[in-house]
Amino acid sequence: MNSRIELRGQGTLTEALGAVARTAALKLRHAVKTRTPGHGEVFLEADALATKPQFVAVIKTVRNFATIGMVKEQLNGLPPGVYPLLVAPYMTRALAERCRDLHLPFIDTAGNAFIQVPGLTIYITGEPQPARRKNDLERRRAYTEVGMKVIFALLCDQKLADATYREIGRVAQVALGTVGPVIKELANRGHLVQRGGIATLINTRELMEAWVARYPEALRPKLFQDRYQADVDRLQALDLHGRQAVWGAEVAAQRLTGYLKPEQFTLYVRGDAKSLLTKARMRLDQNGNTEILQAFWNLPEDPTHPDLVPPLLVYADLMATGDGRNLETARLLHEQLLEPLYRS
DNA sequence: CCGTAATCTCACCCTTGTAG
DNA sequence: CTACAAGGGTGAGATTACGG
Secondary structure, X not given: OXXXXXXXXXXXXXXXXXXXXXXXXXXXXEOXXXXXXXXXXXXXXXXXXXXXXXXXXXXXXXXXXXXHHHHHHHOOOOOOOEEEEEEEOOOOHHHHHHHHHHOOOEEEOOOOEEEEEOXXXXXXXXXXXXXXXXXXXXXXOOOOHHHHHHHHHHHHOHHHXXXXXXXXXXXXXXXXXXXXXXXXXXXXXXXXXXXXXXXXXXXXXXXXXXXXXXXHHHXXXXXXXXXXXXXXXXXXXXXXXXXXXXXXXXXHHHHHHOOOOOOOEEEEEOOOOHHHHHHOOOEEOOOOOEEEEEOOOOOOOOXXXXXXXXXXXXXXXXXXXXXXXXXXXHHHHHHHHHOOOXXX
């Protein structure tokens, strides 16, 4: 039933056997079963040794000490001459030390190992993590929630590309530690270069289109708070000045292009929207005409339209609806406001 | 001050156990 | 056998510590 997991474990096992053969000159091969196999257990033996020790191996990704304890527990009570063995993708030095303290033998795919059985003592730590795993971790950081927020901030304020990571994190409302990987991937994808010692956003048109295409799945659902039904006249009359809220989508498009008569209302808010709800007499309604989302930027506001979201977000929201009228307005918006900003 | 790496936290999802 | 709750693993992101 767990064919996918079995396969993943097989890969780890094969790599780990190869790695330990390289770093410790220890050859392990599959052995006959010495007991009813538990979940995910594999039977191995080192037949080159006179003592012919056998191992019952468990393949598991190890991140913390607790996992080591669990494996130790799962593999207790083995008969004489048979030993437990933990097979992990990668064991840090601290995890390796923990295994040694608990007398739990392990091997990993980097070639680290601790094995202490009659006729055989191996302890190897500090082998570097295989590059492929590192790449796995670094790949696909651009279109995560954090990546989307950072890209949006950069597209709206292109000078931000040369700011410190702390400043980018503040404007994009993401943690400092998450900025670096996103920037690195944007550079890899050819969207960021150094020009005269200044970090510069390039291929902005392509980046903008990619962001808009991914916004509906990659970020919007995370921002959604609730949907309400509200009186249209009251909504139109709402004064957002001083409130922590701005119009998006149809209302913003109407005010920017003069086209479109809004039917759906989209508000991006900071903090809680209580005062808005009472002012416009909104009531919770799954199919209501008003949706409230979390604002996700700290950009300076546009003095000519202080109560609207940035045009890029208006465009993305209109595109996301797929509504015919909205698409036409979106095209207009693109021509008038976006195209000049994202030519390169 | 700045970027990076290690560590911590939390939400989601998959497994597994259990009751009907 | 099915449905559903409980528990644990996992990955994304936030925080923190550190060295330049």
